[in-house]
Amino acid sequence: MDTKKLLHTLLAGAVAGTLCSQALAANEDPIKVGVMLPFSGIYAALGDAGRNGLKMALKEHAQALHGRQIEFIEMDTEARPERAPEIASSLLDQHHANFIIGPVHSGVAMGMIKVLKDKDTVMIIPNAGAAAATGPLCAPNIFRTSFSSWQPSYPMGKVALDNAYKRVVTMSWNYGMGRESLDAFRESFTAGGGEIVKEILVPFPKTEFQSYLSEIGSINPDAVFVFFAGGGAVKFVKDYDALGLKGKIPLLGSGFLTEGTLEAQGPSAEGVRTTLHYADGLDNEVNNKFRQDYEQMFGKPADIYAVQGYDAGLLIANAVDQLGGDISDQAALIKAMEGAHLFSPRGEITFSRAHNPVQNIYLRQVENGQNKVIDVPAAALEDPARGCKL
Amino acid sequence: MLFNKRTERYFVWVFFPLALLMPLFLEQNTFYVSKLTTVMIFAIFVMSLDYLVGRCGLITLGHAMFYGLGGYIFVIIAPEYEAVNFWVYTFYICVIAALVALIIGFLVLRTSGIYMIMITLAFAQMAFYYFSDSIDFGGNDGVFIYVKPDTSIFGISLFDLDNPIHFYYLCLLSLFNTLFFFRLVIRSRFGRVIDSIHENPGRTTALGYNVFVFRLMAYTMASALGAYAGYLFTLQYGFVNPSMLAWTTSGSALVMSILGGMGSIYGAILGTLVYEGLHYVLEHLTEHWLLFMGALIILMVILFKNGIAGYLEKLLEKRS
């Protein structure tokens, strides 16, 4: 990070704080974008990619901002939920951020929502898929540019049935996101007559999978559906291969299983099928340009987390553009964002009444270290937003 | 004299008046008020740990269990959509936490040294995984508290917990009371026995004291206060998460307490302020704040033999 710039920002923030009573004309201020992502600890890679995507989008669409500058205020959540409210209130009360982008981790999202719900700022979630965020806890000022946990997993049930898998073992870490993913899969899979032979919940963040895999081997189901991400996904896919299950029992997963992890997984990941709202190899103009530019700017290939961050940036740019640069009226801003129609690298997206993206879900298969799209099992899929009263 | 070290008196006279006036300067910026509140709440927790580790010689790496329990007990016993009385629930939570501590203390206080460190950790991890795996209490994502308790006594409401400034003063009051309370306890006859046990448990037994019972009392008391801190933390933002119980919470509290100067109690406040302050400043200066934080901690261990409090005391001694 550019230390000088940040110091400058800080100073500006402090000055702005003290001069708050003599607020300047809104349109000349920079738009303040608080970034609340993990830059250290287990989710650091995800936070980094999200930030890159966000910055890239706002840079690319600078002309849409009607001359307004963007000021980033970056905060490391360390993926520690108990710190989330404090950091969120820092961005809200200290920095008076117009937009707050974050987080990666669902627990942190809950802590943020607690502070930011119905406040004078707009929260855009660029990853955390907790159903509650656009379900029971949904609010006018909370948007999500990623997915709800239900979205990527629900279509997989249909895919499994289409492949004539009748008996499936599901497995994930025992936490909200994992359980919600398995539930979504179960919902569509059992509705079509499939049977979940066993549901295995592994304590988070344990990565000793051998004993579970041996058990799966003894059950010998038609397929295995899992939710894992990051380091756990790497370890799981490698263990699945090493213990000889690969090639005998097809492995299905929520797309995070093979996102940002393919290089580490190596040949073990070949042939794994997953469903997600994005795929590296999506052949559309936006995506091709996005991937090329991203690689050029940051020296590594873009992943889903970068796309979601990028779309958070697109959403901001789009809304600011619609309002001609004046975002002082929160109601108008929210209305503009609700109506946004984005051309994302993942395809076109709009927003549901609960502010969750309505998007295509792709079926991908790993071929030569790439997630290749082989089908679109659900087009413009909208999260049911159970419990949302918007 | 209650605050018997000169350094401590200075600290009390500098810190509390400043803290009392702070919100007047920060009225524009409620964030700093909230941040200081969080730090003070954690300082209460660190103080209770400091009493156990530095005063009683009971090293625990499971103290965060009570911090988290403070929040979860509230979630469990309080009705979800009804404002309960703050003081009544403070009492409930402290009593329940004390009962839990009594049971766990009964088991863990049979061991000592590193074994005690580990067995306390074991219990804390069990509690952590219990709440983290539980679906009823929000699991990994935690629970919200929708309605904050009201603080009225006989119909007079002293603090509005939704107002950050009010909450700040409640926590400042709690901080001072805790410091005052520990000072009283240390000076008391109970404190005399605890001091004796810390210095020479064998001799204390030979004088006819049941060392186990005294340790159990101290453990229970400190745990109840730890739970009180956790309760305050939960109320600040209305959010409970199992990460409050994680061993890293115990670890950072231990770091702050050692940094401040073990056993000095007021050092716990110093340690928490310095640690959180450094964290805050470094985090805003560089993305690699961990590196500098680590290096500073290493330096401070090597330079300050008895923590910051010890260093200040030596400095004052030299002067006079």
Place this chain on the structure above:
Amino acid sequence: MNNAVILETEGLCKHWGGLKALDDISLKFHDRELHGIVGPNGAGKSTLLNLLCGHYKPTSGKIVHKGEAIDAIKPYAFARRGIGRSFQKTNIYPSATCLENCCVAVQRRMGGSFNFLRSRYRQQVLEEIATEALEKAGLGQRRDQVASRISYGEQRQLEIAMVLATSPCVLLLDEPMAGMGHEESQLIIELLKTLKREYCIVLVEHDMDAVFELSDKLTVMVDGQHLTTGTVDQVRDDPRVRDAYLGQGDEVY
């Protein structure tokens, strides 16, 4: 002398694995008498004291205090019954003042140890009793000094003062003169002479002159066994005692 029996052992045994540290010891300790225990190294003297104060549990046998068997009670309960002991290695609270050292002892008896709020300095009686104990042990002038800063001999005195402060009926003293110079020893001897008029004292000591000078009764132990018990003169003339000490080279009397 026919004082009442205060402490009594019946067939007391302590085995460490196969080793019989103490074998079938039956002794009677009388009020207001000093009962010396001597014997070569490894005779089991310290083991006996450790059993008498409850630090060890006997393998078999009984300890009877004022007519009650007490071998099953907790270690701290021994002290509460008035069985106080001093240790072979100085065992005090070095960072506290002498007065405070004794206060800890007095407070046990005075109660209030579970009073969390009342100041420990607020009770005059407690300090008076503690000061009294210090004076009895000849440490009155060291009252307010930190225990680690007084001389070694004085620390031994302090230990006795602490035991006195518990207002015991039995004093178990484990080599109170160990490592002391002649003059310091004399001080302790004088002290014990006055104390034995009030208390039952069990004294384990290597300094034979001192033991012979002080003891009303003397027990000789060898290899965990009870050899003989009698007055100083009886023991001195017992040929078995001479045998036992022969071949012990350095400790020949």
Place this chain on the structure above:
Amino acid sequence: MTTSLFFVQLINGLQYGLLLFLIASGLTLVFGVMGILNLAHGSMYMVGAYLAWYFVQQTGSFTLSAIISAVIALAIGIVVERLLIQRLYRRNHLDQVLLTIGMIFVFNALQSILWGDDPLGVQVPEAMSAAIPLTDVVEYPVYRIFVALVCVAIAAVMYFMINRTRLGMLIRAGESNREMVECLGIDISRLYTIVFAIGVMLATVAGVIAAPMSSIVPGMGEHVLIACFVVVVIGGMGSIKGAFIGALLVGLVDTFASVLMPQLSSMMIYILMAFILLIKPQGLFSS
């Protein structure tokens, strides 16, 4: 559970246990000999995994990478001991805790700066990529058997060193009586440096050989640290034999608990530890 599954799980448990032993052995050695509580031990495991990845990228050979990593680990051990740990021998455990927590921070930051935060992976060396079928479905990779054998071999070497060699004699003497070792005219500070470096190397080597079968991610050190402490405390601090038994116990209990009692599996090793400490407050094989 069928017999064959039971058998497979037994192997899983033993293999996990053996790996745990390898990580924990350095921790218990350093504590036993030097009385130092090294919380940064887990970080060295992490460093090992990252070094393995880095040098496999550079040299293409896993064996070469393992050797270079071990040498670097020794160097880190010597430098850290001379520069930092040496100042703390006369301090209490708590200062050591604080110092080594500081070291964890530094190692984590360096990892992030040097190697980034993406999950990384090392491929199993070509020569050992085969697998042995156990049941119709489940196979057992040769590399994991090799790892288990390496762990057993290292345990045997440590046993031999401590019981049969001069260094081992000094170590045993140092455990029971520092002054005596010093009286024998041995430079105890050099002995300490060597022991600490060996401890660090053991953790690093564990990280290296675990790299091909795990994911290399930030924070992997802390996770393993707690498991290590459980192992070492169950066995009795400072006892190599205890660490060995403790590691196997933890490995087996964790493996079987995850299959038989999934609701309790996350807590099971802690329940085991609490249970053992309540019966034997000094662990199974404390001296």
